[in-house]
Amino acid sequence: MTDSSSCTPPTRSLISASLATPALRADRWLAVLSLARKWSGNNAVDIKKNLSSSLGKLDELEKFFAYPGAQLLDRLKNCLIEDDNKAFLRLAQRISTTIVSRKYHRDASSWNMDDHEDEPLNRLPQAITHLKNTPYFEVLSVVPHAPSRWPIIQEEARGVRRPEDDFIYQPVVVGNAQDALTGILLNPDISAVVLYEGFAAQNAVDNPLLAAFQSVIDFSTIEDDETLVLQLAQAIKKIRPEMDIYLLSDRNIETLAGKPESRLFNRIFYQMEEPLELHLSILEGIRNRYRTPFFDNLKRYAQRPIATFHALPIARGKSVFTSNWISDMGEFYGPNLFLAESSATTGGLDSLLEPTGNIKDAQAMAAQAFGADHAFFVTNGTSTSNKMVLQALLAPGDIVILDRNCHKSHHYGCVLAGALPYYVEAFPLAEYSMYGGVPLRTIKQALLTLKAHGDLERVKMVDLTNCTFDGHVYDTRRVIGRVPCH
Incomplete structure (x- = not known):
């Protein structure tokens, strides 16, 4: 058994350092709507001042999202400046409900500049309404151009759309690497990144996430545009491994394409190439990930x-x-x-036990999505899967540190594998008639007890349920880091 200090706890997740989420964004817009309703009924100066402050805070967040966009936001601010509380309420109602419901994903009218009442929201799922919706995503463009040119870049991206496209996307434009990393953290709709060589490394305004970014990119080591492009692409892949990345460069793209680091990019373009090629490449990348x-x-x-x-x-x-x-x-x-009944032996659906076709491809894609080497499908549910995992990892006589409150499939898995469970207890929460998790000190005490009896080397697994059946969640990284390795 090695010293516990050799098993250092993992560094804090970058995502956990994020200061805003889509849920927080929706809450902020609903707060604006609440103030707008008060302002509509009472044209008080203090309410208007609070609205101005709230919109200022939203500006810091909204630049990382395609909707509502600069035009609708400017219109909302103009209503505030002009003391048009009725128009402000209508537009705030429209934007906030659209964001909460994600209506802009499926309804192009959400982007209109017309001053109209918000239509009643259709809350029925697509399977019931039988309405065909085109899957929606957003593309982050990191550019070296002045902000005054960003609307032109956005219009160019919209201009290459075609009615026959499988997907629809909206562009989000930023001008530096810090904002790019912030955008992919805060906006889950971003599914592809386009890097225009020559963009800046850092924002002139302080970014609260800068310290967290140091774990994935060191801005102090950047010497030139090529280094910045490669380091940003590497950082993006560390944070969002599934992200498609495209590079637009105007110099020596053959040399760059020949470097091993260029494998980070789905494709490298010469900056003056036809924008339609970039558009089609983005759709192809999404299509490959959408494939099942x-x-x-x-x-x-x-x-x-x-x-x-x-x-x-x-x-x-x-x-x-x-x-x-x-x-x-x-x-x-x-x-x-x-x-779709699949028990027929006439072929065409591959074999689950010995896959060579579409099931093999699907398992490979699942492994890539999970960041695993391999993934295997089963025809039963979680209970059978739990027993399979325990039987694969344990041998007769092995010992398992097992939460007594685990699902019974874990106990059955020990029986089938011939392993011996060493039960540990979760702490009770009598006030709420429920149990929490198993404390770290309980797990460590179990290991020390087994060590004293000379059985430590037989311990092959610590089996906990996360989250528990009462909804309690372990700090997984802390548990992995604190439980002594052997």
């Missing part, structure tokens, strides 16, 4: 006219839809559930 090999294949399978001679109670729904007694089952589930 097994589900896509299952939908094609359900559309094929396949004869079935086994699993006859299902038989692609024929026995259900023609039944005198259970046709309501077909009405409830719909035809697709039965058409």
Whole structure:
């Protein structure tokens, strides 16, 4: 057993240092709406002053989001300056409800500058309304140009859209690396980044996240534009590994493309290339991530006219839809559930036990999404998966430090593996009739007790539930860092 100090706790997550979230943003807009309603009924100077202060704070956040954008924000400020409290209320109502509901993802009218009443929100899910919505995302452009040119860059990005595009996106423009990192932290809708070589490293205004960024990028070591581009791309990949990154450069792109570091970029463009090529590349990158090999294949399978001679109670729904007694089952589930019945041995859906086609591709994509080397699908739920993991990691006679409040599948997994559970207790919260987590000192005491009996080397696992069934969450990094390694 090594000294616990050798297992140093991981550094604090950069994401945990973020000072704002989409939920906080929505709360701030709802606070503006509340003040707007008060101002509409009482044209008091102090209310107007509070509104001005609230909008100023929102400015710091809204530059990292495509909606509502500079034009709608300027219009809202003008209503405040002109003492038009009625128009201010209408626009604040429209913007705040659109942000909370994400209506701008699916309704282009949300971006209109027209002064109109906000339409009633359709809260029904897409599956019920049968309305076809194009998936929406945002693209962050990091540019060296003056802010006065940013609207031109945004209009250029919108101008290359085509009706046949699979996805729709809106541009977000910033002018330095600090703001770029802040943007990908705060805005989960950003799914691609375009770097225009020549942008600045730091913002002239103090950024509260600057200290946190030091763990992923050292601005003091940046010597030239190429170094800055590569370091920013590396930092983006550390924070958001799934992000597509595109580089626009106007010098020696062949040399840069030949360097190993260039693998960070999905594609490198010469700055003067056709904007449509960049647009199509962005869509292709999203399309590759949007792809679901097994589900896509299952939908094609359900559309094929396949004869079935086994699993006859299902038989692609024929026995259900023609039944005198259970046709309501077909009405409830719909035809697709039965058409996608996959027990047929006629082929076309790959093998779960020995995948070579779409299931293999899907598992590889899942592993990439989780940051794992491999991922495996199972046909059962979490209980079976828990037993599989325990049997894979344990051998007969191994000892498991096990939370007594874990799901019973963990206990069954120990039985199947021939492992021995060493139960530890969560602390009680009698006032609320619930239990919390297992304290670190309890886990350490269990290890010390086993060490005293000469059984420490048999301990192969610490098995805790996070979050607990009562909703308590462990500080996972702290637990991993404080539990002695051996």
